[in-house]
Amino acid sequence: MSAALILISHALCPYVQRAAIVLAEKGVAFERRDVDLANKPAWFLECSPLGKTPVLLVDGEAIFESAVICEFLDDTQAPQLHPGDPLERARHRAWMEFGSSLLNTIAAFYSAPDEAALKAQAGHIRTRLEQLEAVLSAGRYFSGEHFCIVDAVFGPIFRYFDVFDAIDDFGCTSGLPKLAAWRGQLANRPSVRSAVAPDYPQRLKAFLLARGSALSRRIQRPSR
Structure with a gap:
């Protein structure tokens, strides 16, 4: 997969860190964009229905929830991190x-x-x-x-x-x-x-x- 990836983040969020770690393990280029969760911008709320980080934008399409993001990355990017069994x-x-x-x-x-x-x-x-x-x-x-x-x-x-x-x-x-x-x-x-x-x-x-x-x-x- 070759897509533009933007990880919408918060500096302290442990769930964001999960996604960032998986992206790094796979050697995938991505942009990281921090938001202030105490003052959420309108564009963020449009792509994050729950108003939480992380959100992964894949060619502009939003994927939210850290476990879902990690699973998506494992399905689309090598090396596989989940067990095969x-x-x-x-x-x-x-x-x-x-x-x-x-x-x-x-x-x-x-x-x-x-x-x-x-x-x-x-x-x-x-x-x-x-x-x-x-x-x-x-x-x-x-x-x-x-x-x-x-x-x-x-x-x-x-x-x-x-x-x-x-x-x-x-x-x-x-x-x-x-x-x-x-x-x-x-x-x-x-x-x-x-x-x-x-x-x-x-x-x-x-x-x-x-x-x-x-x-x-x-x-x-x-x-x-």
């Missing part, structure tokens, strides 16, 4: 959805209004990561040595913990060796690294600080 492919799709659910829990964590809620959400995250630890292979990536779309989903998720861990120890990721090894591999993957701007940690921290949440107050504590 239908059952294994379905399993990968299920863990992509698991990643989306985990992102919702992470949002509840950084939006928690008080310390009790923050602790409870950290516990929910820990439970999800323990489930993930239990199914990880001994290879470098989710299913072994082959980078797949599940890896593209979790690279942006682990990026949150790089910032959370610098704020405090919330007990979410410690003592999970396979997850730690996988997280390290993804952090060093060029496609994952290039999916955000170099100032991403600072921008995410500023976003968290502005939430007025229990985590915001943790950030404001004097360094010990």
Whole structure:
């Protein structure tokens, strides 16, 4: 396929990062166009019925929802990232959805209004990561040595913990060796690294600080 591709983005959106990672893994040229989700332009709402990022414009035709975008790219661009076996492919799709659910829990964590809620959400995250630890292979990536779309989903998720861990120890990721090894591999993957701007940690921290949440107050504590 040879088409003009424009990825409509937001600088912090983990769902945008999924699509950017898949595009990079496939070596596809594309333009990235950021929008301000707090002040959505009319042209964006015309191509994004849900008012969310990402949107992939393919010769002007809009595809929205990150999983759909990733599937479309895997159907039309080599190399294939999904497994060829239908059952294994379905399993990968299920863990992509698991990643989306985990992102919702992470949002509840950084939006928690008080310390009790923050602790409870950290516990929910820990439970999800323990489930993930239990199914990880001994290879470098989710299913072994082959980078797949599940890896593209979790690279942006682990990026949150790089910032959370610098704020405090919330007990979410410690003592999970396979997850730690996988997280390290993804952090060093060029496609994952290039999916955000170099100032991403600072921008995410500023976003968290502005939430007025229990985590915001943790950030404001004097360094010990």
